[in-house]
Amino acid sequence: MHSVRHGVAWSVTxxxxxxxxxxxxxxxxxxxxxxxxxxxxxxxPAALTTMATRLEQFDGAIRHLHRTPEGTGAKGANRVTVYVxxxxxxxxxxxxxxxxxxxxxxxxxxxxxxxxxxxxxxDGSRSTRGGGIxxxxxxxxxxxxxxxxxxxxxxxxxxxxxxxxxxSTAAFEKEYVQLGGAAQHRAYSLLAAKPVPAATLFATGxxxxxxxxxxxxxxxxxxxxxxxxxxxxxxxxxxxxxxxxAGTPSVAAATAAFGDLRALDKALDAYLRQSRIPGLxxxxxxxxxxxxxxxPLSPGAAAVVELRMQSERGVNRATAAPILARAARIAAAxxxxxxxxxxxxxxxxxAGQDDVALGAADRALAADPTSRQAMLYKAQVLMRRAxxxxxxxxxxxxxxxxxxxxxxxxxxxxxxxxxxxxDSFAAAGEAPSAAAILGIGRALELVPQDPALRFxxxxxxxxxxxxxxxxxxxxxxxxxxxxSADNPAARLIAILDTGVTGPAAMLALAKARxxxxxxxxxxxxxxxxxxxxxxxxxHDVEGRGPLECAGDRAGSRGASFASSARFxxxx
Numbered sequence: 001m002h003s004v005r006h007g008v009a010w011s012v013t014x015x016x017x018x019x020x021x022x023x024x025x026x027x028x029x030x031x032x033x034x035x036x037x038x039x040x041x042x043x044x045p046a047a048l049t050t051m052a053t054r055l056e057q058f059d060g061a062i063r064h065l066h067r068t069p070e071g072t073g074a075k076g077a078n079r080v081t082v083y084v085x086x087x088x089x090x091x092x093x094x095x096x097x098x099x100x101x102x103x104x105x106x107x108x109x110x111x112x113x114x115x116x117x118x119x120x121x122x123d124g125s126r127s128t129r130g131g132g133i134x135x136x137x138x139x140x141x142x143x144x145x146x147x148x149x150x151x152x153x154x155x156x157x158x159x160x161x162x163x164x165x166x167x168s169t170a171a172f173e174k175e176y177v178q179l180g181g182a183a184q185h186r187a188y189s190l191l192a193a194k195p196v197p198a199a200t201l202f203a204t205g206x207x208x209x210x211x212x213x214x215x216x217x218x219x220x221x222x223x224x225x226x227x228x229x230x231x232x233x234x235x236x237x238x239x240x241x242x243x244x245x246a247g248t249p250s251v252a253a254a255t256a257a258f259g260d261l262r263a264l265d266k267a268l269d270a271y272l273r274q275s276r277i278p279g280l281x282x283x284x285x286x287x288x289x290x291x292x293x294x295x296p297l298s299p300g301a302a303a304v305v306e307l308r309m310q311s312e313r314g315v316n317r318a319t320a321a322p323i324l325a326r327a328a329r330i331a332a333a334x335x336x337x338x339x340x341x342x343x344x345x346x347x348x349x350x351a352g353q354d355d356v357a358l359g360a361a362d363r364a365l366a367a368d369p370t371s372r373q374a375m376l377y378k379a380q381v382l383m384r385r386a387x388x389x390x391x392x393x394x395x396x397x398x399x400x401x402x403x404x405x406x407x408x409x410x411x412x413x414x415x416x417x418x419x420x421x422x423d424s425f426a427a428a429g430e431a432p433s434a435a436a437i438l439g440i441g442r443a444l445e446l447v448p449q450d451p452a453l454r455f456x457x458x459x460x461x462x463x464x465x466x467x468x469x470x471x472x473x474x475x476x477x478x479x480x481x482x483x484s485a486d487n488p489a490a491r492l493i494a495i496l497d498t499g500v501t502g503p504a505a506m507l508a509l510a511k512a513r514x515x516x517x518x519x520x521x522x523x524x525x526x527x528x529x530x531x532x533x534x535x536x537x538x539h540d541v542e543g544r545g546p547l548e549c550a551g552d553r554a555g556s557r558g559a560s561f562a563s564s565a566r567f568x569x570x571x
Contacts, residue, residue, distance in 0.1 A: 029302040032294045035059075035075055040305055041084035043117070045294045051118060054172060055082070056290030058139055059146070061177040061282045062167055068150050071446070077413040078447055080145060081112045083309045088116045088134070094313055101133055104141035105314065106148070106449035109416040112312050113141055136185060140168040148449045148476060154245050157481030158201040162220025166228065177287070180225060180279040189218030190272060198223075198261040198268070202254040205485035219268070226271045229278050233258075233267075245475060247497075300334025301343070308343045311350065320350035328356065338368035345377040354381045372407045376420060379403035387427050397428050408439075418443035419453055432460070444473070451477055455489065462505050467496055488513055 032039040032052040036059050041048055062068070071078065085091050091114055092098050102115045115138045143164035147155075155163075169181035183190070196215045200206055201223070208216060227237045236257045243253035251261075258264050271277075297305060307327045315323065324347045331337070331344045341364035348357035358381045364374035382400035386393060401424055408417040418439040425432040432440075437460060444450075444457045458473035470492075477489030488509060495508050 029297040029305050030294055031297055032292055033076075033079075034290055034292045035288075036079055037082055038079045039082040039084065040297070040309075041082075041117070042086070043084065048294050049292050051084075052292040052294075053290050055138075055142070056292070057172065057177055057284070057287055058142065058167075058170055060287035060290070061170065061179060062143070062146055064282050064286055065167075065179060065280065066150075068146075071149065074411075074413045077411075078149065078415070079110065080142065081110050081312075082138070083112065083114050083312065084118075085114065085116050085309070091116050094309065102137035102141065104144065105312075106145065106447075106451065108419045108443055108447045108450045108453045111145060111447070111449055113138060114309070114313065133185065136168045139170055140164040143167045145449055149447075152448045152454075152476050153241065154475035154479040155241070156202055156204075156244075156250055156479065158216055158220035159224060160220075160479075160481045161217050162222070162224035165217060165221035166224045173281075176281045176283045178279050178281050180228065180277075182277060183218065183221045186214075186218035186221055189215045190222060193218075195219060195265070195269075198254070198258075198264045199251065202250050202261065204250050204479070222268055222272055225277065226268060228280075245472075247471075298334075298337050298339060300331060300337030300340030303330045303334065304340050304343055307347070311343070311347050315350050317350070317352050320347060320352075324348055324351040324353060324356070331360070335363050336367045338364045338371050338374070341367065342371050342373040342377070345374055349377050349380055354384060357381050370410060372411060372414060372417070375403045375407040375410075376416060379407075379420065379424075383424055383427055392428070397424065400424060413446055415443040415447040415450075415453070418446075419456070422456070437464075448476075451480070458489070458492070459506060462492075462496070463502060465502060467501050471496060 028042045030041065030043065030045060030048055032041070032048045034052045034056050037052055037055050039048060039052055039055075041051070043051070063070075085094065088101050091102055092100060094114060095103055102113065104113045105111065116134045118132070118135045118138070141164070143166075144160065147160070147163060165183050165186065167179055169179075169183055171178040171181050193211060193215045196208075196212055196219050201216065201219060227234050240253050240257035243256060244250055248256075255261060296302075301308075304327050307323050307330075310323050311320070311327075324344075327344055327347050331340045334340045341360045345357045345360035345364060348354070348360055357377055361374040361378040361381070364371045365378070368374075379400045382396065382403065386396035386400055389396060401421065404417050404421045404424065407414060408421065411417070422432055422436040422440040422443075425436055440453070440457055440460060444453050447453060454473055454477055458470045458477075461467070461470040461473060474489040474493050477483070478487065478493055480487065480489075483489075491512055492505065492509050495505050495512075500508055
């Protein structure tokens, strides 16, 4: 293990060891592991270390900005896995969407981001300021992960996206990280498109056109930037968030906090017309040292990693089958590769091939008795078999749960094991045990970003008569900017507000929802220019003042704005 602070610091001994490990016969694919990230990429070790270090510096900068401590879980308990594709075209093929430059999937089994290679220079050296649009997209999505992971609350869509835009333009200079840089990729939305007024930004249930959504991203960045550097406006935003999370309708809460929203529009227009805007500089010596460990993937894992990416992107029974067919042929040559066999077990389970999944899990455990992935997929196969058995076999359910308990004892802060243990009771047609209910609550503490997990905890709270706790869990989902205004969480809150609680509330929701989708693990897709069309990348705007960052204003005018979770900015 080695540490990096200012850029990439390789010792002669470490570099020599890595070069020795990187023989021509070895796979090029490698894995970089750090406190908050696990990155899989076909990149030289120096470039991969630089990428991991930069991500850790980004995390450290926004933690420093808000005085955010580390979570309660063990170090590395909620890492984001980042898969690096060769280019944007590969990302679009993977996602099936021609308009995106990266995407992110939050889930208890491990949140995942997909990004094209961020150009750092052929030798892995630091680029002067940043990695262009791919880096902006990756930082934007990690900002969502960070915000929900540390300050889960109801936020209006403009702030969810505006905050992510605010930090996504981070620039890495020689001595410091700079946050709050101008969102040049939003120039068209900010300077040429018709503005979306504050009254519309704060309204819920608005159906925006593609162009209006792009403008919402830009205007959200502008309003967030304004709040960060105007202390009085920041306090008004804190007042607004407190009221919103207490159940006050958004526009009413905004009007009470900010006053005339048309006056807010005028203030925003004036803020945009400035020739220069402030930024925040955070010196590297104020950030934690970020240890990064880079290891080449085993030959078997390197041979199937691109199929692993397709599987991780999200599959159903039909789309999993061809992935499994290819992976099984390749993995057959590597029966002793625990990682490759663990991945194969998951692919086979997704495809409904339980015998194949069980065999792969057993081979993975033979090679590595500590493989939690193998344990949990072995458990899931046994659960599926037990659920299909007639009559009910209590011993079969006990055998399945023992594998989950074994995985939990090995890593008590593995949210996937905690969630799966809870799920096993519903699958068996049983009420969850007290330990299972405590476990699912702990899983949400560890991975508050997972919407399915959050909904599960809310539903359990409703069944237990804890209506206020259910509302708190549901509000971040109800205000998810990527969901419709009548999403299931919003519907359930509305049902609770009528006084219907307990099983009756869940039954009312089931009647309102109809049959849920069967697609697994779909995630948030991030378009280069917003959720719809991409006007910002197609237009150059001339004749207006440049969007510049004034630079060395390291928090001198930083605002303190927060939800009830004490979300704070820091000088």
